[in-house]
Amino acid sequence: MRRFSAFAIxxxxxxxxSGWERHWRAPTPKKKYDVIIVGAGGHxxxxxxxxxxxxxxxxxxxxxxxxxxxxxxxRNTTIIRSNYLQDPSAAIYEKSRSLYETxxxxxxxxxxxxxxxxxxxxxxxxxxxxxxxxxxxNALQGVTTEWINPxxxxxxCPIMNVEGPRYPVLGGLWQARGGxxxxxxxxxxxxxxxSDMGMDVIQQCEVKGVRxxxxxxxxxxxxxxxxDCDKLxxxxxxxxSTLAEMxxxxxxxxxxxxxxxxxxxxxxxxxxxxxxxxxxxxxSQSDKGEMVIGGGTDGFNNYTQRGxxxxxxxxxxxxxxxFPILSRLKMLRQWGxxxxxxxxxxxxxxxxxxxxxxxxxxxxxxxxxxIPGSGFAMAELIAKGGSPLTNEFSMYRFREGKFxxxxxxxGVAH
Amino acid sequence: xLIFECPYCGVYADETELQAGGEAHLKRFGPGSDDESxxxxxxxxKNPKGVHLERWRHSFGCGKWFHAARCTMTLEVFGTYSAxxxxxxxxxxxxxxxxxxKWSWREFGGAAT
Numbered sequence: 001m002r003r004f005s006a007f008a009i010x011x012x013x014x015x016x017x018s019g020w021e022r023h024w025r026a027p028t029p030k031k032k033y034d035v036i037i038v039g040a041g042g043h044x045x046x047x048x049x050x051x052x053x054x055x056x057x058x059x060x061x062x063x064x065x066x067x068x069x070x071x072x073x074x075r076n077t078t079i080i081r082s083n084y085l086q087d088p089s090a091a092i093y094e095k096s097r098s099l100y101e102t103x104x105x106x107x108x109x110x111x112x113x114x115x116x117x118x119x120x121x122x123x124x125x126x127x128x129x130x131x132x133x134x135x136x137x138n139a140l141q142g143v144t145t146e147w148i149n150p151x152x153x154x155x156x157c158p159i160m161n162v163e164g165p166r167y168p169v170l171g172g173l174w175q176a177r178g179g180x181x182x183x184x185x186x187x188x189x190x191x192x193x194x195s196d197m198g199m200d201v202i203q204q205c206e207v208k209g210v211r212x213x214x215x216x217x218x219x220x221x222x223x224x225x226x227x228d229c230d231k232l233x234x235x236x237x238x239x240x241s242t243l244a245e246m247x248x249x250x251x252x253x254x255x256x257x258x259x260x261x262x263x264x265x266x267x268x269x270x271x272x273x274x275x276x277x278x279x280x281x282x283x284s285q286s287d288k289g290e291m292v293i294g295g296g297t298d299g300f301n302n303y304t305q306r307g308x309x310x311x312x313x314x315x316x317x318x319x320x321x322x323f324p325i326l327s328r329l330k331m332l333r334q335w336g337x338x339x340x341x342x343x344x345x346x347x348x349x350x351x352x353x354x355x356x357x358x359x360x361x362x363x364x365x366x367x368x369x370x371i372p373g374s375g376f377a378m379a380e381l382i383a384k385g386g387s388p389l390t391n392e393f394s395m396y397r398f399r400e401g402k403f404x405x406x407x408x409x410x411g412v413a414h
Numbered sequence: 415x416l417i418f419e420c421p422y423c424g425v426y427a428d429e430t431e432l433q434a435g436g437e438a439h440l441k442r443f444g445p446g447s448d449d450e451s452x453x454x455x456x457x458x459x460k461n462p463k464g465v466h467l468e469r470w471r472h473s474f475g476c477g478k479w480f481h482a483a484r485c486t487m488t489l490e491v492f493g494t495y496s497a498x499x500x501x502x503x504x505x506x507x508x509x510x511x512x513x514x515x516k517w518s519w520r521e522f523g524g525a526a527t
Contacts, residue, residue, distance in 0.1 A: 241461040252457035254436075300416075300434035301486045303463045309415060310430050343457045345468075399453040 001196040003108050021189055024068075024195035029202055032228035033061045036220060037235055038207050038243060039062035041073040042052045042183070043360055043367065044202075044235035045190035046375020049107075052197040052378075055383035060199040061229075063222060065206040065239075067147075068186030070396040072237050074339035075305075076368040077282055077294035079273055081118045081178035083145045085134050086404045088392035089346060090141040095389060096373025100181060103372060109189030111181045112287070118178030119153060121322070123167040127278060131173040135337040136197055143265040159269050164321045166278060166390045169271050178275060180284055181190070210247040210357070217247070231356045233382055238303065238338030241360035249353045251355065251361065252398050257305025258297045258365050261315075261334040265289030269325065280311075280320030290327060292413060293319065297365060307336035310319065339364050343398055345407035349378055358382050416484070421494050423476040435469035438481045439500060463487055463519045465504055465510055470494075483510055 002008065002021055012019050035051060037044045040062045051057040063071075080100055082093035095218045097304065099106075100113050122128045131147060138145040153172045162169035191201050202224065209221040217227035235241050238255040253292055265288050273284040282294035295315035314336060319328045342348060342362040347370070349360050360378045363370055373389070380387035392404060416429040434458065445454040460466065466486050469480050474490075481499070483492040483506055493506045502519060510517055 235496075239463070242463055250458050251461075252455075252459070254459050254461045255463075298434075300468065300484075301461060302489070303465055303486045304489060309430065327437040399449055 001192070004110070005193055013237070014309075015102075020344070024194040027200040027202065028224070029061060029200065029205070030061075030280055032219075033200075034059040034320065035227040035231045035233065036060070036227060037062045037233040038202065038220070039071075039234070039236040040068045040187070040191065041071050041237065041362070042069065042190070042360050042371035043070075043184050043233065043234070043374050043378070045187055045234055045379040046193060046371050047235055047360065048194045048199055048375075049190050049197075050375045050379030052194065052199060054379060055134065057383060060200045061202055062194065062199060063202045063207065063220075063227075065204070067203050068191055068201065069184055071340060072337040072367055073187045073371075074184055074262065075335055076183055077284065077292050078177070078180040078183045078368055079118065079275070079282060079284065079294075080113070080181060080369040081175050081273075082143050082369070083118075083120065083134060083138055083173055083175045083178070084143075084406060085137050086406060087137075087141060088404050089388075089406055090143050091290045092369055092373045092377055092389045092393075094141070094143050095327050095376060096370045097177065099372035103181075103186070103189070107193045108187035109185060109192060111185040112190055113179065113181040115177050115179040117156070117174065117176045119148070119156060119172040121153070121169055121274060121276045121278075122173070123169060123276060123278040123322075125170065128170050131171070136237050142174075144177060145173055148172050148174045157270060159273060159323055159325045160274070161322055161324050166321055167276075167318070169322070178273065180286075183368055185397050186368075187250065190326060190375075203275045207243060207246070210243075210354075212248070212354060215355055217354055227410055229356075231358065231382055233358045233360065233378065235360045235378070237361060237363065237367065238340050240340050240359065242354070244359065247352065247354050247357055251348065251359065251395060253340045253348070253362050255303060255338050255340055256297045256300065257302040257304065257307055257336040258339045259297070259311060259336040260292065260294045261312060261331050262286070262293065263291040263326070263329040263331050266291070268327065276319070276322060277349075277409060279315070279322070280318040281315050281322070283319060283323065290332065292324065295322060297341070303338055305336050305338055306386055307334060339367070342397050343366070344403040344405045346404035347374070347393055347394040348395045349374065349381060349387075350395040351381070351385070352395065415506075416489060416491065418470060418480075418482055418494050420472045420475060420478065421480050421496050422478040423472065425472075425475055427472055427475055431472065431474040433471045433473045434469055435479065438467040438469045439502075441493060465492070465514055469497065469520070
């Protein structure tokens with residue numbers, strides 16, 4: 001693999017850019033791999049990369065039903081933060097946020113990580129109390145956040161109307177080191193680095209069945225034939241329960257649609273990320289100038305990858321009051337992704353009843369920010385059979401009543 | 415937008431008039447049951463990619479709970495029926511099977527969830 005650098009740009013500029021390579025190979029599957037990861041989204045690719053990087057396991061295939069990064073990795077609003085209430089969540093999300101800081105160097109791929117700061121707005125008195133509590137919890141967890149008053153919110157985000165009659169801004173939880181990154185680049189960067197380590201990224205290859213022998217996984221049946229493996233990692237978000245059913249166990253999760261939309265591009269007017277949980281609106285401005293708006297989830301099970309129109313209306317209506325500048329903007333695109341939501345709104349990174357099968361799912365509405373941390377922890381879980389970051393996220397925690405209840409802490413948003 | 419016919423008041427109600435209530439026909443396992451059944455009752459839910467039987471409430475209308483059969487892949491609504499039943503009506507099951515021959519509803523009184 002030729003490395004990207006300023007020198008490489010100069011070199012290619014002198015020869016009509018004819019020397020750029022394909023980012024990853026398009027191999028045909030081998031007969032057997034040490035580890036198969038199902039799902040070439042951010043989490044799956046990050047898992048594979050960390051397996052190679054830290055544990056020297058490179059006989060790995062990452063198989064993907066559609067195209068690389070075409071699921072939720074390419075459908076989110078790219079927010080990165082780690083201001084969670086519960087200790088296990090703060091640990092894995094903060095690990096993840098810190099890995100984003102060096103990701104471009106680690107992968108030799110510009111993921112455009114922009115630590116521009118994230119505010120979670122408090123617009124009700126419940127939220128004020130909740131976020132003040134989170135700020136204290138974060139101080140104990142070593143996550144740098146701060147409770148700020150409305151004047152400071154206005155200073156950070158001048159386009160905001162903090163005195164709205166319906167949803168006045170009462171303050172906010174400010175994480176200065178949160179931000180955004182280019183979501184496609186995260187998937188592409190990992191895929192390129194994995195391919196360079198000798199791993200096979202196999203697209204358009206759907207898993208049709210999981211083969212077991214004596215309670216242990218021995219391989220998968222796919223649309224490109226049977227592939228053997230010693231260990232299997234399922235990292236497929238919304239389709240996790242479908243895949244788990246093939247392996248013969250159940251997961252405590254349901255799949256729902258989450259949607260987002262973007263406006264026409266406008267000049268730079270907002271250089272931070274704002275999350276308004278009361279009204280289900282998440283707003284940032286992309287480098288292209290589009291206002292990127294995240295909405296709420298539908299209340300019912302759904303696999304259609306599109307959202308409901310009434311949710312767009314609700315999201316935009318509520319945001320208009322807090323951001324009056326948006327009211328004349330045209331919206332360009334709207335899309336949906338299928339997110340996997342668990343009972344306590346926290347992910348599952350776990351061993352399963354089938355030996356050799358590991359599952360990473362349930363990131364719900366907040367998976368993008370967790371990609372590198374999730375991959376780091378999942379790789380340790382697969383390689384060593386356990387990880388301090390994943391122990392609390394077992395799929396058996398529901399039976400034991402050991403929830404990691406972020407639905408209480410964060411309301412709905414992640 | 416999803417549109418359901420409320421089996422109680424007969425109104426064709428939009429999704430915004432309704433509230434989704436999750437999987438229908440759950441069998442309750444309370445105190446005294448084993449851990450696995452209790453966990454199943456509380457947390458394990460069917461998450462089918464296809465036909466799903468679920469509970470809905472006509473919350474901005476007559477207020478009644480009812481049941482609906484809906485496809486999670488196409489959002490097609492096959493029909494609605496009373497909540498005062500432990501299994502879907504035969505006519506509805508046949509209607510679904512005519513369109514989705516492979517689909518079958520679990521046997522009555524079967525598994526926990």
